[in-house]
Amino acid sequence: MRPALHHLGDRSLGPLLIAPVVLVLGTVIAYPLFAAIALSAFAVDTPTLRSRFVGLGNYAELLGADGRFWPALGVTLVWTAATLALQIVIGVAMALLLNRDLWLRSLARSLVLFPYFVSTVVAVLVWRWLFNDMFGLANQLLMKIGVIAAPLDWLGTMPSALLSVIVVGAWKFFPFVVIAVLARLQTIPESLYDAARLDGAGAWSRFRDVTLPQIGEVLGIVVLLRAIWDFKEFDLVYLLTGGGPVDATRTLPLIVYQEAFGLNRMGMAAAYAVAMMITMLGFFLLYRLAVRGRT
Amino acid sequence: MAGIELRALHKRFGTTDVVRGIDLTVPSGAFLTLLGPSGCGKSTLLRMLAGLEAPSAGQILFDGSVVNDIPPGRRDIAMVFQSYALYPHMTVAQNIAYPLRKRGVPRGERDAAVARAAEVLQLTALLDRRPRELSGGQQQRVALGRALVREPRIFLLDEPLSNLDATLRSHMRRELVALHRRIGRTMVYVTHDQLEAMTMSTHVAVIDGGRLQQFGTPAEVYRRPANRMVASFIGTPGMAFADGMVATGRLLLAGRPLALIGAPDGPVTVGIRAEDVEIADTGVAACVTDMEAVGHETLLTLSGEFGTVTARAPADCRLAPGATVHWQVRPAQLHLFNPETGDRRNAALSPITSSNETTAP
Ligand SMILES: Nc1ncnc2c1ncn2[C@@H]1O[C@H](COP(=O)(O)OP(=O)(O)O)[C@@H](O)[C@H]1O
Numbered sequence: 061m062r063p064a065l066h067h068l069g070d071r072s073l074g075p076l077l078i079a080p081v082v083l084v085l086g087t088v089i090a091y092p093l094f095a096a097i098a099l100s101a102f103a104v105d106t107p108t109l110r111s112r113f114v115g116l117g118n119y120a121e122l123l124g125a126d127g128r129f130w131p132a133l134g135v136t137l138v139w140t141a142a143t144l145a146l147q148i149v150i151g152v153a154m155a156l157l158l159n160r161d162l163w164l165r166s167l168a169r170s171l172v173l174f175p176y177f178v179s180t181v182v183a184v185l186v187w188r189w190l191f192n193d194m195f196g197l198a199n200q201l202l203m204k205i206g207v208i209a210a211p212l213d214w215l216g217t218m219p220s221a222l223l224s225v226i227v228v229g230a231w232k233f234f235p236f237v238v239i240a241v242l243a244r245l246q247t248i249p250e251s252l253y254d255a256a257r258l259d260g261a262g263a264w265s266r267f268r269d270v271t272l273p274q275i276g277e278v279l280g281i282v283v284l285l286r287a288i289w290d291f292k293e294f295d296l297v298y299l300l301t302g303g304g305p306v307d308a309t310r311t312l313p314l315i316v317y318q319e320a321f322g323l324n325r326m327g328m329a330a331a332y333a334v335a336m337m338i339t340m341l342g343f344f345l346l347y348r349l350a351v352r353g354r355t
Numbered sequence: 356m357a358g359i360e361l362r363a364l365h366k367r368f369g370t371t372d373v374v375r376g377i378d379l380t381v382p383s384g385a386f387l388t389l390l391g392p393s394g395c396g397k398s399t400l401l402r403m404l405a406g407l408e409a410p411s412a413g414q415i416l417f418d419g420s421v422v423n424d425i426p427p428g429r430r431d432i433a434m435v436f437q438s439y440a441l442y443p444h445m446t447v448a449q450n451i452a453y454p455l456r457k458r459g460v461p462r463g464e465r466d467a468a469v470a471r472a473a474e475v476l477q478l479t480a481l482l483d484r485r486p487r488e489l490s491g492g493q494q495q496r497v498a499l500g501r502a503l504v505r506e507p508r509i510f511l512l513d514e515p516l517s518n519l520d521a522t523l524r525s526h527m528r529r530e531l532v533a534l535h536r537r538i539g540r541t542m543v544y545v546t547h548d549q550l551e552a553m554t555m556s557t558h559v560a561v562i563d564g565g566r567l568q569q570f571g572t573p574a575e576v577y578r579r580p581a582n583r584m585v586a587s588f589i590g591t592p593g594m595a596f597a598d599g600m601v602a603t604g605r606l607l608l609a610g611r612p613l614a615l616i617g618a619p620d621g622p623v624t625v626g627i628r629a630e631d632v633e634i635a636d637t638g639v640a641a642c643v644t645d646m647e648a649v650g651h652e653t654l655l656t657l658s659g660e661f662g663t664v665t666a667r668a669p670a671d672c673r674l675a676p677g678a679t680v681h682w683q684v685r686p687a688q689l690h691l692f693n694p695e696t697g698d699r700r701n702a703a704l705s706p707i708t709s710s711n712e713t714t715a716p
């Protein structure tokens with residue numbers, strides 16, 4: 061065995077050793093990616109899989125006559141930005157709270173994870189009941205305290221439908237932020253806060269000058285990951301509003317689904333998916349530039 | 356007017372009493388060292404002075420006024436932490452300037468103050484570095500700079516030298532003393548290192564188990580330790596103790612008369628410092644059980660019926676372990692303690708000479 065390997069020499073041994081990794085990554089990442097890109101160049105009928113090469117035709121339609129891309133991109137961006145901002149604010153606030161010496165802290169820490177663990181289907185069912193226009197708790201409460209006079213069709217009208225999706229998204233995913241930030245908070249030495257107090261820093265100054273710089277790095281990663289995941293989020297939006305009323309909450313992933321399985325146009329679905337990927341890539345590069353510019 | 360006064364200061368965490376009633380007064384401009392073994396409550400005491408912990412009972416007074424309810428930022432104090440606690444994302448200059456910035460000192464004044472502090476602490480070349488790019492000694496100086504820059508009336512230092520190597524530590528010890536002399540502010544210095552306490556302070560408070568064991572100048576604490584704890588904690592090598600007996604005006608060690616004593620009969624603990632033990636031709640017989648060469652001298656461990664004492668011998672001492680020697684100690688240099696309470700006992704001691712041997716009862 062050993063002489064055989066030796067005989068190969070470093071030049072051929074190297075590629076041999078990384079071959080498994082390349083193979084795995086190639087199968088699970090590169091192949092689907094290129095398959096999707098290739099698919100987007102065809103007009104495919106999903107049930108029969110009969111296909112016709114159309115080149116960039118799908119993209120031309122997507123950006124032109126189709127008319128759904130730009131509005132859906134707008135909705136997707138609003139949804140992503142708003143729900144992400146809420147997740148970060150709530151998540152960081154909650155992490156700060158849980159990092160203090162709170163009564164029943166460990167219980168609170170587990171409870172906070174609850175939304176993240178509940179399956180989206182179950183969570184959405186519960187929220188749909190809360191938002192129900194006839195029997196929903198949201199309407200009951202808001203009417204009781206006099207914010208609204210008559211029951212509201214939360215998920216059936218705008219802007220409350222988009223607002224509801226954003227809020228439910230924030231509720232569902234803020235625990236991720238809590239976990240990541242809390243883990244980092246626990247590593248900040250207490251003496252830094254003591255020093256800041258002696259230096260005359262108030263609560264806000266201590267947060268800005270001690271806490272924020274320390275959690276900055278982890279927040280950067282959390283924002284990146286959550287932005288990608290929220291941008292691609294399908295089931296929560298689909299189950300909560302189905303993209304409605306009409307197309308007011310229709311995000312790009314919903315169109316991909318609709319094209320692939322509703323309209324049986326696999327090629328067009330692939331074109332939408334690739335367009336999404338390019339958009340994300342664009343934002344990712346902007347983000348990298350912004351982060352690098354700050355440090 | 357008193358610099359710092361503590362009145363029946365108490366601190367309890369849950370059900371544990373960590374500081375148990377400390378009364379203390381040091382004048383303005385003093386260098387007070389809180390000395391005691393690890394876990395005795397020194398840091399807790401210091402943190403109460405800083406306002407980072409609230410006393411469970413008792414009062415803290417600065418310059419005659421109670422500061423219990425004044426938050427740390429407004430006590431006009433600065434603290435140097437054992438871990439330095441430098442802000443990691445700020446440069447040295449920003450770290451030093453931070454307390455001034457938080458007090459709204461204008462930019463120009465701030466920069467001038469930082470430059471002055473950096474000059475004093477030889478940090479000028481490092482002002483643009485971040486803490487992680489500094490050595491331990493440099494970080495320590497930055498922490499000092501951050502304390503120095505706002506000219507507080509009291510400096511609090513919690514084991515600031517414990518993370519430095521021996522050479523740097525003795526260097527910084529002298530630097531701190533010089534700094535104290537130059538600025539003349541009250542300093543409270545926490546350490547478990549008796550050498551630091553002895554060399555730096557004007558006042559030493561020895562603490563054990565949350566109680567003040569003795570308060571005095573370094574010389575007083577060394578020469579007249581108030582109890583066994585203080586006696587054993589201060590001085591290297593530590594004081595040796597032996598069970599003695601007072602009988603008919605004589606202090607006996609293992610049945611052998613050591614000195615004349617003006618004390619009632621009964622058991623007594625005898626404390627003997629290594630530097631007071633003299634190897635001689637006559638005296639208490641002992642066996643050399645251990646020898647430790649420490650460079651400029653050799654420490655001998657001497658054992659006998661009386662117990663064990665340490666003696667200092669010249670570096671070129673020709674004894675070998677197992678040898679039998681005799682040792683003597685001048686009676687005036689013996690320390691006596693109550694064997695039950697450990698408290699110091701004062702009694703007149705004098706040598707047994709042939710002249711008073713005959714006059715003794
Ligand atoms: N915040 C706290 N909660 C509970 N116990 C504490 C706290 N701070 C200190 N202690 C306890 O008080 C004792 C004295 O601590 P400390 O003042 O840090 O001692 P030292 O500085 O003399 O080593 C220790 O036993 C420590 O465990």
Ligand SMILES: [Mg+2]
Binds near residue numbers: 399514
């Ligand atoms: Mg301590």
